Amino acid sequence: DSSLIKRTCKNTKYYNLCFSSLKSDPSSPNADPKGLAVIMIGIGMTNATSTSSYLSSKLLSPSNNTTLKRVLKECADKYSYAGDALQDSVQDLANEAYDYAYMHITAAKDYPNACHNAFKRYPGLAYPRDLASREDGLKHICDVAMGIIDNLDW
Amino acid sequence: MKLDVDVLRYLSKDDFRVLTAVELGMRNHEIVPTELIDRIARLKHGGTYKVLKNLLKHKLLHHDSSKYDGFRLTYLGYDFLAIKTMVNKGVFVAVGRQIGVGKESDIFEVAREDGTVLAMKLHRLGRVSFRAVKSKRDYLRHRSSYNWLYLSRLAALKEFAFMKALETHGFPVPNAIESNRHCVVMSLVQGYPLVQVKQLLNPETVFEAILGQVVRLAEHGLIHCDFNEFNIMINDDEKITMIDFPQMVSVSHRNAQMYFDRDVECIFKFFRKRFNLSFQESIDDIDGSDEGRDEAGKPSFSSIERSAGFLDRELAASGFTRKNEEDIQRFIEGGAESDTNSDSEGVDLVEDLNEADTVDDDSSHLSEQNEGSESQGKEEICEARESSGSEKEDASDNGESNEDTLQNEAELVKNLSKQRRHAIAKAHKGRKTVAARNSYKDKGGRSSHNSKIQKQLSSW
Numbered sequence: 001d002s003s004l005i006k007r008t009c010k011n012t013k014y015y016n017l018c019f020s021s022l023k024s025d026p027s028s029p030n031a032d033p034k035g036l037a038v039i040m041i042g043i044g045m046t047n048a049t050s051t052s053s054y055l056s057s058k059l060l061s062p063s064n065n066t067t068l069k070r071v072l073k074e075c076a077d078k079y080s081y082a083g084d085a086l087q088d089s090v091q092d093l094a095n096e097a098y099d100y101a102y103m104h105i106t107a108a109k110d111y112p113n114a115c116h117n118a119f120k121r122y123p124g125l126a127y128p129r130d131l132a133s134r135e136d137g138l139k140h141i142c143d144v145a146m147g148i149i150d151n152l153d154w
Numbered sequence: 155m156k157l158d159v160d161v162l163r164y165l166s167k168d169d170f171r172v173l174t175a176v177e178l179g180m181r182n183h184e185i186v187p188t189e190l191i192d193r194i195a196r197l198k199h200g201g202t203y204k205v206l207k208n209l210l211k212h213k214l215l216h217h218d219s220s221k222y223d224g225f226r227l228t229y230l231g232y233d234f235l236a237i238k239t240m241v242n243k244g245v246f247v248a249v250g251r252q253i254g255v256g257k258e259s260d261i262f263e264v265a266r267e268d269g270t271v272l273a274m275k276l277h278r279l280g281r282v283s284f285r286a287v288k289s290k291r292d293y294l295r296h297r298s299s300y301n302w303l304y305l306s307r308l309a310a311l312k313e314f315a316f317m318k319a320l321e322t323h324g325f326p327v328p329n330a331i332e333s334n335r336h337c338v339v340m341s342l343v344q345g346y347p348l349v350q351v352k353q354l355l356n357p358e359t360v361f362e363a364i365l366g367q368v369v370r371l372a373e374h375g376l377i378h379c380d381f382n383e384f385n386i387m388i389n390d391d392e393k394i395t396m397i398d399f400p401q402m403v404s405v406s407h408r409n410a411q412m413y414f415d416r417d418v419e420c421i422f423k424f425f426r427k428r429f430n431l432s433f434q435e436s437i438d439d440i441d442g443s444d445e446g447r448d449e450a451g452k453p454s455f456s457s458i459e460r461s462a463g464f465l466d467r468e469l470a471a472s473g474f475t476r477k478n479e480e481d482i483q484r485f486i487e488g489g490a491e492s493d494t495n496s497d498s499e500g501v502d503l504v505e506d507l508n509e510a511d512t513v514d515d516d517s518s519h520l521s522e523q524n525e526g527s528e529s530q531g532k533e534e535i536c537e538a539r540e541s542s543g544s545e546k547e548d549a550s551d552n553g554e555s556n557e558d559t560l561q562n563e564a565e566l567v568k569n570l571s572k573q574r575r576h577a578i579a580k581a582h583k584g585r586k587t588v589a590a591r592n593s594y595k596d597k598g599g600r601s602s603h604n605s606k607i608q609k610q611l612s613s614w
Contacts (some may be wrong), residue, residue, distance in 0.1 A: 099174045110193055
């Protein structure tokens, strides 16, 4: 049902991201607002896990120096934790614990900041542009999920 | 303590967001750093700090800047989080008068939308512990390694899980309706605590019914551990209801026999003193009922297995894991032991409980925070002590006065031994039950959430 998706996305921060993400998911036509939140969180989990794997693969590059490797490892862990937090959020939604669900997504959204800050600790390290766009991507997905949950009845 | 829920209607979603952020932060911080609260709550335009001030005003948070600037929930703040969640779920719509004060819990009437009245129990583990620590000046710098939030939530989780499981097995317990955080909502039990009852029409029947439940609990692999006149409700038809379950243990617990004997003896003493029951007559009655159960009530092997299945499923569904049981048991037993030991031994026990240091300020803040609760707890403790004191006096008087009483004592001991052997034999038949329960593995219940949350927060 497109109208439910439109109505739901209207209350989120990034309407276009919300609509295109939910619309392209095959289960969204039959989903209620809570189900839409779960779909969005699932997209966030995929995104976070993908970034964590991407960062881990960078660790294998022989050209990276020791400091960069340490920071990449830390970032890979942070994005993995973000994925875990989103997983917890799905469980909370299933238990109708919307307050915890919201908090866990807030946590997931903050882990990219921790990664970014890790780079800032070393002036010599430049924050990769592709990582910056992945950071924004995950944060925006979290904002959309939080917007949907915010409008559930709690 | 006064539970003024009118404040609830003035609190916004942002207020609860900040309260939840502090709650999550407390899983790894005694005092949650203000910066962390702001990062978790993520309000706009510095809104977190405005909300923190509002919550302080309503006494839902406590502020502490001795080591760093931070906050922690008060009991009231935690109450509000649980109550709001319950109200949002439609479990109840209004909170009424307080109807009970335990050592480590408060009980209130709540009303459903249709007017039905239920009971809401708010667990407050740590209340007595603070009192114990406070009375030992030299140990003010120590604190429990688990905070009261975690322990109180465990107590509620356990009570709800056990109440559900016992209800499923036909035990006379309140109907468990919902739980959230440290809060359990259950049906309101009609009647009075047995301790308030001066006369019974059929004391022998009630006595037999109560002992029957003690034995039957053991047959299901459980011992109540606090089965006394304060935790047994009785109505006008003289039907009993058991209440208060956070301290229950398995028959495989190392102190199981001691707890079982204590429960039985508590009931014998109460009925002898209050209703002048003669144990000669009672023993005959009990023998009769025991034989009846032996003949008619022996569960078959398959029944026992189904029973195990039910208990495991109920406990698993509630997320009460073996680790949860170990955590709460360590705390409860520590508290119970220090209550019954001399001062010097008490000191050792309190020290054993404390694994981490904290500054005096934190301890004194916690003490101040719980001052009201402490006085209530103290009153309850005094009452219990008076009761046990008079019981001792009666016992010694009887011992001094005549040989008939000595004979009764011997009969009592003999009967207790018989009851013990009977219950343990039954429990052994259910050994598979115990093994199955103990072998339960965490299947992603609430506890795995907790460990993940701790990992997340620790990494910040």
